[in-house]
Amino acid sequence: MRDILRQNNADLLREIELLRERLETAASAIPAEVKPCHEWIISFCAQLQATARQNLEDLNLGKDSILPYILSNTQVLTLHVRLFNQRLVGPVLRTRESDRLCLKMLRWIHSTHTLTQRIPMALSDGDFASWPQLNWPTIYFMPPSAQYRLLYLPLFFHEFGHLLYACHEPEMDELVKALQKVIAQFLEPSAQRDDRHAQSEAKRISVIVETWYEWAHELFCDAVGFQMGGLAYAYAFSMYFRALMRDQYHIRPEELERRDHPVTWLRIRLLADRARRMGFGADANVLEDTWNKIAATMGVVEDYYGFYIDDLLPSIQQTIDDMIVEAAPRAFEAHEVSAAELLRLDSTSRPTSPVQLLNQAWRKFLDDEGEYTAWEKNAIEVLINDKDLI
């Protein structure tokens, strides 16, 4: 057993060393935005190597009684190296010049909050997602086609919401717990019975209440998206999802149970409500009308099977508002989203912030789709070369 473990740990040491060498060779090609992540990874290689060396030292003690623990430590290290190799090294080594738009945007997003300023980050290909681990760099995923455009960059704000949740997890969990209690009380039957039906109903309510942990989390991230990106986030979110399948509008009750995300149509309802409360009534109506029309064309009737009812809206929104206060993401400023202000900007005007640029992009796309492609190309070039804006 000792020899088997020695082989594995020696092999891991070599593997990590190779990775470290490859990362160091690639250093000159790593963009400035990814440098902190690159440096973090190299220092983490040293930690992994130290663990492998410790395992080898423990093996040298010659004690059979501790072999099961060294085996477990070797297994933990092997999985760690595999995760590190697949999910952290990849995004850094794959970095290319065309990532600059996304990387600059992500670096700016991290710079807007004191708790995230120093968290390294990197970009990878994939559907919109993130890995917001506080003790690791945050990895953001974006579909390759969206990486060269402005329109879907606001969806990064949602992913940043996951990182803010992680930064404030104990407080956030308490707020969500309080909401879950409100939902449980609300759904509690008025008359107490003690039969099979009552037991089954109690289980159903329990499932709904637990599901709201994940849903509150996602709705918070949507609210962060709107708080930071304004209407650009709402339009990006709507456009990205509205032409997907029926499941964006309707989910069967048995599939709603412990589902990670609320039905997208419900998220649109809550986004529209948030937009309306912040003074964007007309845009909120457009958003809802669009989804209503698509749903009607498919013959879908809105139904959340008790997982959501309108009476819960005030409690849900109050909780999300409290979570926003706790997390304190950068809020958009009026001039960054106001249609009148955006219309005043001409093609030579320099945007005051990335948020204004993203809202300008959506205004341009919605008002003048034909001219949009040429405008976007120019705007991206200006953004990438502007050293002060981001």
Add this chain to the structure above:
Amino acid sequence: MSVQWLAVQSFQHNQDLLSAINKLSIHLRLQLEGSNDTERAEGANKAREMLSAFFRELETLVKDTEGGESVPVLGANPRLRQLARSFVTAKRNSHRFHSSLFRKGVGCFQQLLNSDRREDRTALLESLEELRVLLEEHMHVDAERVLGEI
């Protein structure tokens, strides 16, 4: 918008717990065999702190879980809720899980963690061994989601 991060978070948390269990187990085993093992003492204390904090969090969830399926587990992510359920199921499976952690509960485990008595150290080692099995089984789901299968 994927929620794979939940699996990653759970995976990493369990990896850290397993490392802590192994670190403390090696230290306890060497002590029981007559070595002072002073060089590992600080790491073992950190491992104790980590396990203690983990059980403080898990204990509340376990209490909720023991209320049955009609009592929701509140304020916890789905992987942690599942771990609490697995822990309760293990407590009921005395054939596989018979250490003091699963027989006498979390409170007793917390006492064992800080005890210097030789018999307590042996009991703690047994508990850590079974906790490791539970965590490895729990982590299997996360590992599959995060790393896939070959």
